[in-house]
Amino acid sequence: MRFSLITLGVACVGFGVLPGMFVRDVASPLASILLHPNAYARAVFADGGAVPALHLTFTYLQVSDLLTALVEIVLGLLLAAAYLRLKVEPRPLTWLRRLHTGSVNDYAAFAVTGLVTVSVVLLV
CATH class of the missing domain: 1.10.1220 (Arc Repressor Mutant)
Known part of the structure; x- marks a missing residue:
């Protein structure tokens, strides 16, 4: 069990730090399938055509994302402090x-x- 948790942790860090390959090879095709269900159904059931591929971008250090993360961290710490002060x-x-x-x-x-x-x- 310890090995599986270590593997899961390494995979989570890897996907977070280096998302490019995952986004390009897994997320983009799946997003294309979700956004073009008719083309996907036609490709699978009828003529075997290709599903339209989307180009997804991933940005590090975007100000809005950093601010959102900061707000979430501060709110989490405030919630934890409030919980620790509860009597019951x-x-x-x-x-x-x-x-x-x-x-x-x-x-x-x-x-x-x-x-x-x-x-x-x-x-x-």
Whole structure:
């Protein structure tokens, strides 16, 4: 299990530091498929044509991205400080602690639940 976590960590750092190859070879074709579903369906089911390829760019050190990251870090630290000062833990957190067994599946379930929640909030 330790090896898989190390591999996952190295892959995350690698994708974050050197995204060019991943963006070019994986993300661009997948984005093309999502943005041109009819061309994808035609390519797969009918004539075997090519799916239109998109050119995606990735920028490091863009001011808006850096400011967003800074705001998120500051808000996270403020939230952590507020939580540490609480005398009584909120009920939802107590419920989650009871639910958590320490399994990797718990972390996956929490991550998926968070993604679904954020998606629903952003769509509404």
